[in-house]
Amino acid sequence: MTLKPEEVTSILKAELSRYEQSLKVESVGTVLQVGDGIARIYGLTDAMAGEMISLPEGVMGIILNLEEDNVGAILFGDINKIKEGDLVKRTHKIAQVPVGEALIGRVVDALGKPLDGKGPIATTVFRPLEGTVPGVTARQPVKVPVQTGIVAIDAMIPIGRGQRELIIGDRQTGKTAIALDTIINQKGAGMFCVYVAVGQKASNVASIVETLTKHGAMEYTTVVSATASEAASMQYIAPYTGTSIAEEFMYGGRDALIIYDDLSKHAAAYRQISLLLRRPPGREAYPGDVFFLHSRLLERSAKLSAENGGGSLTSLPIIETQGGDVSAYIPTNVISITDGQIYLETGLFYAGIRPAINVGLSVSRVGGNAQTKAMKKVAGKLRLDLAQYRELAAFSQFGSDLDKTTLAQLNRGAKMTQLLKQDQYKPQSLSQQTVALYIGTQGHLDDVPTNQVKIFQEAFLKKIADSYLDIALTIDKDKIMSDEILKKIDEAVTAFKQEWGGTAPSGNTGLVGAV
Numbered sequence: 360m361t362l363k364p365e366e367v368t369s370i371l372k373a374e375l376s377r378y379e380q381s382l383k384v385e386s387v388g389t390v391l392q393v394g395d396g397i398a399r400i401y402g403l404t405d406a407m408a409g410e411m412i413s414l415p416e417g418v419m420g421i422i423l424n425l426e427e428d429n430v431g432a433i434l435f436g437d438i439n440k441i442k443e444g445d446l447v448k449r450t451h452k453i454a455q456v457p458v459g460e461a462l463i464g465r466v467v468d469a470l471g472k473p474l475d476g477k478g479p480i481a482t483t484v485f486r487p488l489e490g491t492v493p494g495v496t497a498r499q500p501v502k503v504p505v506q507t508g509i510v511a512i513d514a515m516i517p518i519g520r521g522q523r524e525l526i527i528g529d530r531q532t533g534k535t536a537i538a539l540d541t542i543i544n545q546k547g548a549g550m551f552c553v554y555v556a557v558g559q560k561a562s563n564v565a566s567i568v569e570t571l572t573k574h575g576a577m578e579y580t581t582v583v584s585a586t587a588s589e590a591a592s593m594q595y596i597a598p599y600t601g602t603s604i605a606e607e608f609m610y611g612g613r614d615a616l617i618i619y620d621d622l623s624k625h626a627a628a629y630r631q632i633s634l635l636l637r638r639p640p641g642r643e644a645y646p647g648d649v650f651f652l653h654s655r656l657l658e659r660s661a662k663l664s665a666e667n668g669g670g671s672l673t674s675l676p677i678i679e680t681q682g683g684d685v686s687a688y689i690p691t692n693v694i695s696i697t698d699g700q701i702y703l704e705t706g707l708f709y710a711g712i713r714p715a716i717n718v719g720l721s722v723s724r725v726g727g728n729a730q731t732k733a734m735k736k737v738a739g740k741l742r743l744d745l746a747q748y749r750e751l752a753a754f755s756q757f758g759s760d761l762d763k764t765t766l767a768q769l770n771r772g773a774k775m776t777q778l779l780k781q782d783q784y785k786p787q788s789l790s791q792q793t794v795a796l797y798i799g800t801q802g803h804l805d806d807v808p809t810n811q812v813k814i815f816q817e818a819f820l821k822k823i824a825d826s827y828l829d830i831a832l833t834i835d836k837d838k839i840m841s842d843e844i845l846k847k848i849d850e851a852v853t854a855f856k857q858e859w860g861g862t863a864p865s866g867n868t869g870l871v872g873a874v
Contacts, residue, residue: 390442390445398434454596455485458471504731505519507541512714512716519729520614524701527690528705529679529680529681533715534677546574550616551579551608556583556597594628658696700722719746719749738800740800774812790830801849
């Protein structure tokens with residue numbers, strides 16, 4: 360076979376024209392030390408704080424410390440497979456988590472990976488773990504209420520869309536119960552909910568998911584779980600993951616609610632990481648930036664202005680106190696960040712007053728702005744009346760000679776205290792709350808025996824639902840209590856009292872079920 364030089368030349372020229380040289384440069388480092396969920400890495404001189412890094416066996420990490428000769432990172436995944444000398448690669452990406460509609464009704468871990476066995480989460484939308492906080496001009500005042508369904512809260516410590524309201528109290532005083540009741544009451548309210556469980560027992564989280572499923576609340580809820588058995592790094596990022604998931608709905612012009620249960624364990628997890636990374640300890644061994652840990656989390660909650668879509672993110676952080684000490688380090692930090700607090704008291708809880716809300720120490724800094732006109736009308740003096748009742752009740756223990764006015768005040772206060780008691784998982788509608796408060800504040804319960812108040816209340820609300828449905832429908836629709844409606848309620852309660860006769864109606868001996 361004869362080779363022609365011109366053919367060989369043309370083939371070589373064609374091949375040379377197609378030849379491309381590509382040089383791929385990767386920034387890599389080496390693990391110097393690993394253990395307790397953190398690693399020290401040598402060589403990543405150009406890495407960013409908060410950047411994701413990739414390690415062998417699918418383990419990921421986030422860089423927290425940038426030091427002179429190494430970087431400190433927290434690790435996620437099967438940390439036991441990482442050893443000294445392993446190669447570490449930069450990803451050039453800030454930590455992000457999956458978000459969007461696909462997460463509704465799912466239980467996920469702190470990285471957004473499913474835990475419920477319902478298959479992978481099909482979403483292409485991601486948000487950074489630590490998003491930017493909306494500025495002052497991007498917000499609008501909090502004016503639209505978040506109905507919790509709990510009479511005592513909606514009447515005296517109202518929560519608005521975009522507010523941050525702290526739930527604080529000792530262990531086993533009903534903090535999680537209030538949060539769950541609030542989620543359950545959002546059914547049909549167009550509110551997307553996120554429940555973040557930090558440092559809880561896995562059995563508790565499973566029980567909460569079961570409760571939400573039973574009441575149909577998982578249809579609009581995502582649960583982010585970082586249990587006590589998981590690494591401190593997972594507990595540290597879980598609240599930020601939950602906030603990113605909720606923010607997707609806020610920036611989409613919708614309303615979202617997030618529960619952080621609880622931030623005491625979150626701070627403890629961050630303290631553990633910080634001490635392992637050899638950051639200088641401060642008060643109670645917490646690092647100096649523990650305030651910033653929670654402020655940058657809670658400041659992401661807002662009611663956005665109309666120009667920014669008008670969406671909202673409402674936060675209900677939970678803090679557990681020790682022996683009722685609200686002046687401890689973490690409680691005072693979070694109190695100063697939030698827009699008010701609901702303080703639950705052990706003494707009230709064991710006295711049978713549930714929810715065990717201490718009216719004196721609880722406050723909403725948004726106040727009446729986050730109440731409907733109907734609620735404002737009936738609950739205006741309630742807080743003051745209850746505070747006066749508590750003061751009088753304490754004073755009256757020392758003397759028996761009390762005038763009629765004082766006795767009447769004590770009687771009214773005792774009736775209102777009974778009226779505000781409420782069973783768990785039985786949130787009430789606006790009409791049920793306002794009607795009950797109206798008959799209490801207007802003295803319709805003054806002649807009802809104190810131990811019969813709850814029975815009378817439930818029976819009367821059932822009567823309203825059965826025979827005076829127009830009253831309930833009008834209040835729920837218009838959210839006002841006109842003079843005509845008030846007159847109808849007065850007539851209804853007068854007629855009901857004649858039927859009732861001071862005992863449980865129809866032979867009932869216990870509380871009538873919530874309407």
